[in-house]
Every structure is written in C-alpha cells, then in structure tokens.
Amino acid sequence: MNDVSNRALSNLDLETPDKTYLDSNELVINMGPQHPATHGVLRVILKLDGEKVLGTECVIGYLHRGVEKIAENRTYTMFNPYVDRMDYVAAVSNGLGYCEAVEKLMNVEAPPRAKYIRVILTELNRIASHQLWLGTHALDIGAMTPLFYTFRDREEILKIFERYCGARLTTHAFRIGGCQYETYAGFEKDVKNFLAFFPPKIDEYEALLTTNRIWLERTKNVGVISGADCIALGVTGPVLRASGVQWDLRKAQPYAAYSEFDFEIPIGTNGDTYDRYLVRMAEMRQSLRIIEQAVNGIPEGPIMGKVPKVIKPPVGEIYHSIEAPKGELGYFIVSDGSTQPYRLRVRPPSFVNLQALDIMVRGLLVADVVAVIGTLDIVLGEVDR
Amino acid sequence: MAEEVKSPAPPPPPEGEKKPAAEKPAPAASAAPAKPAAPAKPAAPAKPAGPVPVPWTSPLVEKYRSQYGSGLEAQTYLGQNYFTVDRSLIPDILRLLRDEEQFDYCVDITAAHYPKREKQFDVVWILYSFPRNERVRVKTQIADGASIPSSVSIWPTANWLEREVYDMFGIQFDGHPDLKRILLPDGWKGYPLRKDYGILQQDKEWVQINLGIESGQ
Amino acid sequence: MNPVMNSALNSGMAPVATPFFFYMLAGLAVIGGVLVITRRNAVHSALALIVTLLAVAGLYLMLYAPFVAGVQIIVYAGGIMVLFLFVIMLVNIERSSKERRFNRMWPVGLAAACALLALFVSAFAKGKALFPDRMMTLPESSNTQQIATMLYGEAGRMGQYTFAFEIASLLLLVAILGAVIMTKKKI
C-alpha cells in the first residue's frame, strides 16, 4: 500500500533543463487537449525517454462547467437534466443516480414498475456506453472497423431511447419519484428484439478482436494495475473488476430493482488492458441477462411515486451511489429544507479513475498511453463537470 | 456585473448541523428507519421536518468514543452513518478507520460552505470498507483560512479529490504533495463553490488576459 | 528501316558516358562536398552528403560498375545516411550551429588536403605513364559477375580476395556484436 502511495505521490519534474531537451534523451510532449486519442479535451503532459514514458501529468478542466455550482442555483427538478451532460454517453445512469439520491433524501421510493423501467434503460445505456468505449478503444489501438460496427449497433439502443423519451443522448429519462413517461406501445417488443439482435453482434466484435494476435500483443500486460492499487487509488468499475476485485454496487448495495435479478459480476485476473476488455465484453452479456429478466418480469402499476409537486427535501444530507458504466457514481446532497440543494457534490468515476493513469503508464510506450486512456474509459464531460 | 447576481434565493445558513445535537434523544424511533429507505413515505407537504439523525450505536463507535470522548459524535441519518469529529482528531481518526476498521476505500472528499457560521467549512470524507461492505462519513468543521491535514498518505486517491476541494473552496491541505488548482486554470482568483461567489461571477482579469475577450459570459 | 535499331547503332555502346554527364556528376559531387563542410546546420550537411554520394554512384555507373553504384545507393545513401540523420535529429541543432565550426585542428586538415591535392596533380601529370592510354576494356554488360568471381572464386577455386573478404566479414560481425553488447544493459 505504501508503495502505491509513493508512486502516486512522486512528483513529476517536468521542467526542461535549459530548453535543450533534444540533447538529453528526455522529451516532453503535450498530448492534447486537441489530440485524436484523448477522448475529448484531456491534456496529458508526457515526459518521455525516447518513446518510453517516464511520467505523466494530466491537465484537466477544459470542459469545466461548474455543474455543482449550477446545482446550488437550480431547484431539484430543474437540475435533473444537467446531470445528463456529465457523462453524456451514459446519461441514463447519471439520471438514475441523481433521482435515487433525491428520493432517498426525501425518503420516498419509486414504484416497482418505474424501477423496472429504470433498470431496463440503465442497462441498455450501459451497453451503449461500453459499445462506444469498445469502438474508440479499438480505434486508438488502430483497428478502425469495430468503431463502425459498434456505432451501427448502438443505434438500435438509441432508437429505443428516442421512442421512449424523445432524446437519444441526453435522455433525461427519469424524474424524481419515478419515471415521467409510461413505456410506449411496443417498448417490450423493441427491447426483446434487441435482446435477440445483440448477442451475435458481440460475437462479431469478439471475432475481430478477442483472439487477434495484434490485439493480444497490444493489450496483454499493458497498463497493469493490481486490485490493491485500484482500491488505494479509488478506482472502481470495470477497471477494478478486471484487477480481480469482485465488487459491483449493483450486488454490494443493490439499488433500483437490482436485488431481484440474477446476474454475475465478471472479473479478470491480471488487471491489464486485455482483462478490462474481456470484463466489459462480459458485462455487456450480463446486462443483456438483466434486461431479459426485467422485461419479462416488468410489473404493472403506477410509474410515479407519491412525490409533491414541489420537491422540498427535509434538512439533512445524503450520499447515494450507483454502479455507472465507468464505476461508482455518487451524489452527495446537502439539503437546507429549501427547493434547491444547498450543496450537491458529484463523485465522478472518470475523474477518480483517471488518477490511476500515471502509475499505469509509467515505463510503457507512447502507444500504450493511448491504449490505457482508452481502457480507462473516461468521459471528459464527467471528469471536468 | 460581478456581484449583483447572487443566487436567486439565498439559502439561509442551515442550522441542520446544530439541530441534531439538540434533538438527539427526541423522536428518533418514529422517523429514522433502520437500514434501507423505508417504504413509509412521509405525507410530504404537510410535515416540514422529515427524519432526523439519531445516535449511531455500534462497537466501533463505542471504541472511539471511549478513546476520544467528546471530540467525536456518531449519528445515523436515513440509514447512513457519520462521525462529526473535531478538526484536531482528523488525522488520527482517518488513519484508524483505514488501518483498524478496514475502511480501505476513500470514496470522496468534499466540502460545504456555511458563510454565516463561525467555522465556515464542513469537510466531508466519504469512506467505504470492502470487507465490511459499509459506508461511513467523517465530517469536521474548519474556519476560513484554517488548514487541514492531507490524507494523501492514507489514501492516494485523496490527491485529486483534495486538489478539487482546494480549487473550489480554497481549503488548504497540509502535507499535500502538489496542492494546486485542478479544474480551474492556475492563475484563477476566487473559489467558485463558496456561497459568496456568484454564479455568473468570473475572474475577469484572467479571462481578458488569457482569452483576449471581454467576458466569458 | 527500324528506327530502334538505327538509333541503337548510332549511339554506340555507351550512350551516357559522355563528358557532359561526367562533368555534371563530378561537379555535383564537389559542390555537395563543399556544402557538407560549410553548412552550419548538420541536417543540411547530411543532405548535401547524400547528393555527393548519389553523384559518385552516377560516376560508378559511368565506369561500368553498376553493382558498385547500386551498393553505394543502398548502403550509403539509403542505409548509413538514414542512421546519420537519425543521430543528427537527436542532437541539438540550434546549439551546435552556434558553436565554432573549425577547431584548432584546421591547419592539420588543410595540410592533409594540400597533400591530397598534390597527389592528384602529380597523378594527373604523370597519368600517361602510370595508366597506359585507353587500355581499359569495357565489359560486355556488367562487372557484377567478375566481382563475384574475385570475391568467392569459381567452381572449386578460391577467389583472389576470398580470404580478405571473409576477414572483413568477420570484423564486421565482431563490430556488430560489440555494438550490441555495449548498448544493451542486459542481454
């Protein structure tokens, strides 16, 4: 443990001695904020020896919008759409976390049918997020084609979102207390169609990558992080699970209706990029399992709990977190009894996971930095908020 | 422009922090559910007061209370446990929580600003224990300008989290290896998540110098 | 009359070996050589050196030594110069271009150059005596095979230079191994 902290703490000396860096073998280059492989506006300052990475420093905040400040100036209801803009590839998960946190603070609960709808949409969103990850990650490693395959199939999920709530990306699907919309006619059929449609597509992705020699060489033993390091660095989600820690908030502290479903938590053993790939691929299959159970067992009933028109939680504070596709997404809300949060803190998984980049890439090559950024699956909208 | 736009309804400095101490023994049993958020929904609009914090009793708390006495309060609110501890106890408590109670995962570090209070800031650690599958929050109050020991040596993950708190609230963390702004640019003046920082406020000087525009709005 | 055959007959055996081409290539080689030592920027010098090497390869072609010309291009222009550039790119051009170009050794260099010049002049003056006029016979197509015979010998017989060639190969092999050992910390 101490070892980890030392490595994570060791400061980078990014000063270039006397501007003659070409003289020595050390090269400081700026990866980003405009760079094709930094997934947005991440800027990584790399200190290189030839192509070997001696150290990194992340410069973030280019997309900072002050979401937490905005929250203090909006009512609980008005703030709901803002959370979609953090991790915009998993907007549904963000909404679920926020709505559940406020519900918990108000001590109300969504009705079972709403919970099932939430589970279905959130798991679909998890698949969509993982698809986007897979496509961009493969593109970073040089395989162009999976990107187009995943976008093709992600379209089916977005169509379901669009039919359900009108939006495709920033869905704003849930409301505090339940769901705004009843499922549309044919929702279940659409979801079931997707359940039949998607498994062969996962096989297709895997046929392209899983046993591909180059893919194996590029991902095996790259960006290795141990489970203990993950915990010390607060890394959660598939990255933690790929390091062999079987921990998923859906099982550990079930929320929504997850306690009613039967699914497994896929884990890896080596904690390398390849294991993270396998874990996410397996998670997509598990998500399909959950969706299948949910859509078959979806109960009838109201979709909105008994919440007042004006959301006014009592004085107090609450922390609620869910398992977002990237890791633990938490909301810490302090209420002063008014209609606006007194303080709303988002615990963003991408932000915390990104911290592990440095110890994951030290000693690797530039090409691996790209692979590791891809495998961390960060979304800069969430890192910077 | 800078100051006129305050939050539309300036929230009163909540006394939520004081209240629990006063009402601690009172109607606890009726309102506070034991573990999950209870299905019993309060008929919300009528009753202003919801559930209130109740004392948290567990061997863990007893142990610490006997060790530290009055500097430490343990409470439960809506099934979530938290300590309110004196600032001086912070490094000890955090280290003990990790080393002896297996709270090996620091989920989050954050703060809240109460400008009308004497000790203006609440600093909150949200901890989780993998072996116990249990969360606990540790809260402390500090005054503006006061510093607080860094917990980076306890949980490496605290590095960026503390930097963000510093960035947003201006709270100093002693012993942090690299305490500088993280989300805002380095030369920025002001700490945006303080309550006296308006939502439209910005560091105009920085914007004009670095972006070459009059205003970022 | 077939114009193809016609032109082939008219131009004779050596259509390119004209004084014009010789002086052009020789001039290029000399200009390149001068540029190599006068440019402050090492990369410019390297490019000039490539020009020189290519011009010399052209001269080899004119001397009916196409194999040597090809090897010159592959080994020097294509291989060694790339490595040169590789190294040059890693040193700081800006600083080295500010340094004095000629150090205290320049009188020695000048003396060596003068001696070489004197040698050339004397060779040119006594050329008739040293090299009998027009004794060189043009090989019918290529000297590649002759080189091979000299180096490797013909069936059952050792070549003129086989031993020297093998020694040189061995020397290079040793040099390669030495380089590998010196640069690699752990083998």
Place this chain on the structure above:
Amino acid sequence: MPNFIMSYLGSTVTPGEAGNQFWALIYVLIIFAGVSVAVICMNWIERKALAHFQVRLGPMRVGPHGLLQPIADALKLMLKEDIIPSEADQFVFWVAPLIGLLAAFTVYTVIPFGPSQAVSDMNIGILFMLGVSSLGVLGIVVAGWASNSHYPLIGALRSSAQMVSYEVAMGLAVVSAILMTSLNASGTGTLSMIGIVQAQQQQGVWFIFKFFPLGLIAFVIFAIAMVAETNRAPFDMAEAESELTAGYHTEYSGLRWSLFMLAEYAAMIAVSSIAVTLWLGGWMRPFPNLLNAPAWDFIFSLFPGLTFLGLAAIAFVGTARMPADSFFKIQRIGLAVFAALLGFIALLLLAIAVAGRFADASVGARFRDGIDYIYWFVLKVAVFMYLFIWYRATWPRYRFDQLMKIGWKVMLPISLGVLVVTAIVGVIVS
C-alpha cells in the same frame, strides 16, 4: 509514321537497351501518368472498399458513387493554402516531399510490365529498385525533422528505424529469390528484373512455388516486410493517428501533403511490383508453358477486354439501379457515360486481341501480347493493393517495440534460414 509507331509498339527490346532516349522519355511519361492515374484509382477504391468493410458507403456525392471524389480532392489540395510553420526549416521542409516522390517514381524505370515494356532493363535492376526505394525513407525522416515539432519527429524516428530494419529481412528474402534464378544450365543468375521473370519462364514455375515451401516462406516474409516498408497498417507507426496525430506529415497541408500521399501509394505499387516480379511470374499469364498453343494465346488475350466488359457491366447495372428521381439525373447520365467508356475500351481491347490472332503481322501479335503482359502484371499488383486495404480494415496497429521485435527476432532469422536452405537445396538440385 504508323510504321514508326508500330516499330516501337512491336519492339522486342526496351528503350534503354535500344539506347533510344526519346523513346525512353515517352515511356517515362506514360509510366508517370499511368502511376498517377493508378494512385487516383487506388485512392477511390481504398475509400470505397474500406467503407464497405465498415458498413458504410464511402464517398457518394461527387460524381456517381463518388467516382470524381479523388479529382475533387486533388483540386482541393492543390488550391489549399500552403502552410509552412514559421519555426520549420524552410528549405528542408520544402524539399522533403520531393525526395519521397522522386524515390517512389524513379523505381518505375526498371519495373518490367512486359519483356520489352520497361524503360530500361538494368542488369542490377532489383538492386537498383531496393536502393532507390530505400531512399524514400529519407524524405520521411527529413520531413519529420524539418517540421520542428514533436509528433513529426517521433514519427520520423519510428519510420526510419522501421524501414531500415525491415529492409534487412526484405533484402534477404529477395536474395533467396535471386538465387533461384541461377538454377539453369550455365549456373549464372541475374539481378535484372526482366531476367528474373524470364528465369521463372525457363524453369516453368513461379518462384513462389519453387522448392515448396521455401519460395513461399521467402515470399511471405517479403509480403510482410513490404507492408512495413510502405508504412501501411498494421505497421503504420509513423503516421499512427491515434498516437502521433499524423506522424511525420502532421505539419504538412495542401499540395505538399498530397505529394506524400502520392509517394506512399506509388511506393506501395512499386513494392507490389517487386513481389510480383520476383515470385509471381511478373507479366506472365497463368500456365504460359503448359497452355502455349496459339488458341490459348488467343483465349488469354481476351481477358483484358473481358475484364473491362465486366467493369462496364457493373457500371451499367449501377446505372440501372440508381433511383429514378430526377435529382439523380446527372449522376445517372454520368455513370452511363462512364460505363459506355469502359465498354468502348473493352471493345477496343477485344478488337486488338482478335486482330492479333488473325493478323499475320508479327508486330500486331506482339502489340497484342504487350497488352496481355501489362494486363496480367497489373492484375497481380492489384491483388496486392486490395490486400493492403484489407489489412487496414482488419487489424489493429502493432506497437513500435513489437514491430522491431518481429523484424529482427522473427523475420530476419527466418529469411536468413530460408536463404541458407535455398542455397543448399539449389546446390543439391543442380
């Protein structure tokens, strides 16, 4: 005058051999134009094929099925502002793309499209080709350095190391093929490109099948090395867009950038030509010794015409399948004209084939054979071009150290072993 032209067309020697400089110049111009057109076609085919690999359509707007897209691109690139970074080394920055282009195109002087369809038959042909194509790396290295920027510099470093390394394995594979040329009565081999193909003809076997599997292994090594030599996926480290934005040509734009692209594609065609010449029988049609009756000659000489007929048919079908909307009127007409053009070329080629069969003039027959040779050569090269695209669609990118590991630790020993075994087997056989 026609006699004059026919004597060129029906000549049995290359212009270089004949020493006719004017004729050589014509050939050079034809090859330059031909390669440029080939690069343009390749550009379109690559985008279309890649698009269809990736469940999308590719260019569809400029011209029917995007047929005019390369031309539009070329125009755009020519008209773009020519940006030279202020900190760049102006002269070197300017000269770098020219080096690459020059090296890529000079190679074509010795590529034999037929026994006499080459600019010159140098007796060190293959050596010259390897040497000149290895000069191409200079352009890349110098471009990366002159940009005075980090990503191009890293790209250039990678590229130079990569190309120098793979040249070794490539050269050894080539030598093992050259060894095979000496397996004749006189025991002397040849470095001449034409000579190598003729040796395959004499021995009655493509060198890829010679001493099976030795020839095949050498060929495979060459086929891998040539992908690395041309910086194409999965060895496109020098321009890996996800790591180095665009590698050595990050700072280049407009015409200069397009020169790099032109050089890259020209180099791809050149190395494919080497592979075809050395292992796949060059210009020879399938089974030239087995099926050598004049009737077979005639049947095989129909292939070029039939190919164009097929292309014309595809274009016609495409025209018929276009939506009937008036919006597509111009596109439909354009495609129909294109199809008609292809059809016309097809008919011309068929007419030449028929004329060559029945005209007794030897010149006419040789002219027909010339088209035949070029057709088969281009067809074989086209297969390689398609493989380049296929690789790019399928594989992720190697990491630099892995690439070097493969080059030095796998390919070099194998090619060395193949060379030695080929020599031993050759001695035993002869």
